[in-house]
Amino acid sequence: MTMLLEDDMAVTDVAEPFEMSLAAISKHLSILTRAGLISQEKRGRVKWCKLEPDAMRDASVWMQGFGQFEPVNLDAFERFLAAELADPSKTS
Amino acid sequence: MTMLLEDDMAVTDVAEPFEMSLAAISKHLSILTRAGLISQEKRGRVKWCKLEPDAMRDASVWMQGFGQFEPVNLDAFERFLAAELADPSKTS
């Protein structure tokens, strides 16, 4: 899969690579916004969309511990992520 | 959310806490099996289900890197998980 939202993008920009109506894309983006996966800010007539990586990351944290009998230490996991995001060379 | 599948469970066991027909649960479990999230093995007349944590973990790995401009090092992430699962005291 390719990147969905790079930096801030207008609804029209997001829609461009898809062979789908703008209205459909607009609906999708509303749903993603309701879900907290992106945020939208209207400036003038264009509505700028940007990723909210925290939401996806939260889901990731939830999933990665799923089904573990001895649950993975989520604090340690989050520290790993924080370290990785701050300085990728540390964890590599 | 509570645990869905503890150790190995028969289809009937999985269905027990839900007020839903056995047929419906059976369908759900087939779907989960097709998706690789659980596996099913039929022994006699009972079909034993068990979680396949790797599938969920793979999804988690995919998600956790989503939307990162400077992508998180997935190898490091997987090493973290391996270490955590092998010996939780190491990462805590």
Add this chain to the structure above:
DNA sequence: GAAATCGTCAACCGATTGGTTAAATATCCC
């Protein structure tokens, strides 16, 4: 061998999803 248990299959159903078009609402630009 008859009855009970385990699970699936087939047919069916209403609700939801995921898209379409067309019209409407703002905003920007000349």
Add this chain to the structure above:
DNA sequence: GGGATATTTAACCAATCGGTTGACGATTTC
């Protein structure tokens, strides 16, 4: 003001989803 651009809304539609019930095959138990 008027035309172009950006986005949302409303009505609509076919397809899919998520459940039901009842019949069925296979297995175990008595």
